[in-house]
Amino acid sequence: MLTLSALREQRDAVIAALAKRGLDAAETIDGILAADAERRATQTRLDGLLAESNAASRKIGELMRSGQREEAEAMKATVSGNKALEKELKDQLAALEGSVHEALCHLPNTPCDLVAAGKSAEDNVEVFRSGGVPTLAEGAVPHWDLASKYDLIDFDLGAKVTGAGFPFYKGKGAKLQRGLIRFFLERAEEAGYLEYIPPHMINEESGFGTGQLPDKEGQMYHMQDDNLFMIPTAEVPLTNIYRDTLLNAADLPIKLCGYTPCFRREAGSYGKDVRGLNRLHQFDKVEIVQIADPATSYAKLDEMVDHVKGLLDTLELPYRILRLCGGDMGFTSAMTYDFEVWSAAQERWLEVSSVSNFETYQANRLKCRFRGENGNELVHTLNGSALALPRIVAALLENHQGPDGIRIPEGLQAYVGFTSIH
RNA sequence: GGAGAGGUGGCAGAGUGGUAAUGCAGCAGCCUGCUAAGCUGUGACCGAGUAUCUUGGUCCCCGAGUUCGAAUCUCGGUCUCUCCGCCA
Numbered sequence A: 001m002l003t004l005s006a007l008r009e010q011r012d013a014v015i016a017a018l019a020k021r022g023l024d025a026a027e028t029i030d031g032i033l034a035a036d037a038e039r040r041a042t043q044t045r046l047d048g049l050l051a052e053s054n055a056a057s058r059k060i061g062e063l064m065r066s067g068q069r070e071e072a073e074a075m076k077a078t079v080s081g082n083k084a085l086e087k088e089l090k091d092q093l094a095a096l097e098g099s100v101h102e103a104l105c106h107l108p109n110t111p112c113d114l115v116a117a118g119k120s121a122e123d124n125v126e127v128f129r130s131g132g133v134p135t136l137a138e139g140a141v142p143h144w145d146l147a148s149k150y151d152l153i154d155f156d157l158g159a160k161v162t163g164a165g166f167p168f169y170k171g172k173g174a175k176l177q178r179g180l181i182r183f184f185l186e187r188a189e190e191a192g193y194l195e196y197i198p199p200h201m202i203n204e205e206s207g208f209g210t211g212q213l214p215d216k217e218g219q220m221y222h223m224q225d226d227n228l229f230m231i232p233t234a235e236v237p238l239t240n241i242y243r244d245t246l247l248n249a250a251d252l253p254i255k256l257c258g259y260t261p262c263f264r265r266e267a268g269s270y271g272k273d274v275r276g277l278n279r280l281h282q283f284d285k286v287e288i289v290q291i292a293d294p295a296t297s298y299a300k301l302d303e304m305v306d307h308v309k310g311l312l313d314t315l316e317l318p319y320r321i322l323r324l325c326g327g328d329m330g331f332t333s334a335m336t337y338d339f340e341v342w343s344a345a346q347e348r349w350l351e352v353s354s355v356s357n358f359e360t361y362q363a364n365r366l367k368c369r370f371r372g373e374n375g376n377e378l379v380h381t382l383n384g385s386a387l388a389l390p391r392i393v394a395a396l397l398e399n400h401q402g403p404d405g406i407r408i409p410e411g412l413q414a415y416v417g418f419t420s421i422h
Numbered sequence B: 001g002g003a004g005a006g007g008u009g010g011c012a013g014a015g016u017g018g019u020a021a022u023g024c025a026g027c028a029g030c031c032u033g034c035u036a037a038g039c040u041g042u043g044a045c046c047g048a049g050u051a052u053c054u055u056g057g058u059c060c061c062c063g064a065g066u067u068c069g070a071a072u073c074u075c076g077g078u079c080u081c082u083c084c085g086c087c088a
Helices: A005-008 A011-019 A026-065 A071-103 A143-149 A153-160 A171-190 A204-210 A235-240 A294-314 A360-364 A389-399 A409-417
Strands: A125-129 A195-196 A228-230 A245-248 A256-264 A280-292 A319-323 A333-345 A346-356 A367-370 A375-377 A381-388 A404-405
Touching: A005 A026, A011 A026, A026 A071, A026 A235, A143 A294, A143 A389, A171 A195, A171 A256, A171 A280, A171 A381, A171 A389, A204 A235, A204 A360, A228 A389, A235 A280, A235 A360, A280 A294, A280 A367, A280 A389, A294 A319, A294 A333, A294 A346, A294 A381, A333 A389, A346 A367, A360 A367, A360 A381, A360 A404, A381 A404
Parallel strands: A195 A256, A245 A367
Antiparallel strands: A125 A319, A256 A280, A280 A381, A319 A333, A333 A346, A346 A381, A367 A375
């Protein structure tokens, strides 16, 4: 969430930044500032009262020890007399803190300067495009047909055993998954990311820390008996490693990665968006995360973008990079680059990675700080998919299909253990 | 699932009603011709003011309660550990 100091010191700039999301936050922010001013005034009153009571209590202790019982009894009355007002002010303070916190939680992050104003995907800015779009041979088909033709993925079986959006991968389809995961992890390791295998369920605190709660509660699978949530992305457990921590500047940047399945309810999706591998309830992903010094976090974002580019180049897939506009960015992000791969047979772009800098938005929820030169400061958090499997598999099958089967790109062959699918 | 023990600063660890010892680590300063040691200082968060300083409050897992005063006593919750049971 945004920091109160940002609202206090840069009210107009925050409102202008949020306007790029199509949000008019002036009224909300002024409400927060008013409640905060009242909160501080209330605390000043309460602190004064408590100081008085504390001093009197200490004095009573001294009087009792020196045997001046009557004087002590008289002072007890003063302390007791303060109690009612103290209780009232404490309640007021808690209520004001609660309302400020609640309002802050529902304000999205401020887009950074480079981000364009805009309402939807149409306003995103293309910043890079690799090579040319391939033309496929006569008779090229979408991946769901290839998946059944070569017996790689069984969607119907998944629907029988679990439900739509939970496919089975079989034979070379399964080996392809395993090989891609290993390829992504090893490339991350070479780039200096420490690998973790995190839990696949998270608690409420962690969901709040990275911003899935309370905003996106309905998108996560919830285990009611234990109040745990299935992870929608490894971002949640990986970033929450650093919840409630105070780091040294020398520790930064921290680079971690991990492979996990991801679980998403995807309520409200329909149509061709959900056909085949395009949108699943369970999918595999390798995530990279950085905890960075604010001074260098945008350089780290560029570094992560370059990392993902390298992966797609090795996979020989045509792609473009978009810098998302204010209205299309996630709630918690300050800047996001989306990677889209061209799906030749479907003739559409498929999002395969999202790389974001959250600046202090998550850090403020996580209470993740470091000892900086000017005292303790919030860190910047960043993360990116490197990469999400299903649409990569879709694009690999579709773009590398030929009359003799599907060609595995050379750089991937060592990881999957075969050179083609036929 | 049953029984028991426990949760104190970055870490270790004392503290059974009078307002958080001590050690280690980190950081800063001082000292010192030998790769180090020694000495001194240093918790987090929220406020106020005459604002590189002064000062108040909160924080001993969380929440209530008793009390002039709670890390300490009472109740509820939560998490961890040990043993037993079940079990991959």
